[in-house]
Amino acid sequence: MRPMLIGAPAIEPVSLADAKSWLREDGVEEDELIQALIVAARMTLEAYTRRFFVTQSWRLVFDCWPTSVGSSATLSIPFAPFQSVTAIRVFDATDAPQTLNAATYRAPDSTEGGRVSFASAPPAPGRASDGIEIDFDVGYGSLASDAPQPLRQAILTLVAHWREHRGDSGDDALPKSVAQLAAPFRRERLL
Structure with a gap:
């Protein structure tokens, strides 16, 4: 069995505007970075929970x-x-x-x-x-609001963590606050 992504999500569960509001960022200089962090956070949390957040x-x-x-x-x-x-x-x-x-x-x-x-x-x-x-x-649905709120909050928290600690080398584990938000949604492996 070999899985292949054939249609990426049309939207992210967290918008750039929501992330910028959470980060208290007014400028546009870091928009590209913040958008990339949103995608990376979603993909990281999808791998952690073994769930897909948007269709x-x-x-x-x-x-x-x-x-x-x-x-x-x-x-x-x-x-x-x-x-x-x-x-x-x-x-x-x-x-x-x-x-x-x-x-x-x-x-x-x-x-x-x-x-x-x-x-x-x-x-x-x-x-x-x-x-x-x-x-x-x-996926949970085609709208950002279809993703459960704790998972959307986990994305925001992880984006903020990565932005704050960019360039720092260290532990690759999810921050405790992010893991706690995502843990109820985590599917365990049977094998």
Whole structure:
């Protein structure tokens, strides 16, 4: 399984204006830096929580179907919050993609992690590598306000920390205040 980002978030959960207000910054000289810190903070906290804050599109690429997928079986998509599957393609022996009819699988919306249930065994790919592509959307929603407020506050706090301590070398851990804000949303790994 290889994940690929195919559609980055259209917005950030924290706007430049919100961050500048939080930082008490009036000028425009540091706008580019602050915007870059917002993106970096979101991505850092998404990795920490194992959740995506705003809607984005991803693709999972498989060589073959996992062993759990067979007749009336399910495929887990380990991304949260899961929104929907947008397409499932299986490549045939001529490298032509065959898009599965949405009626042959079911993927409930808005679940913690996605589960795609197949009515019957899906077709086997005709090529040895990267024979299956599953496109899907994840995130709390397409609006900045859809992201939970504690996560938005964690982004602001991390942006302020990084701006205050830029150039300082030291501990790579999240500041305690940021970790405390994000901890309730953190998904633990099972493996």
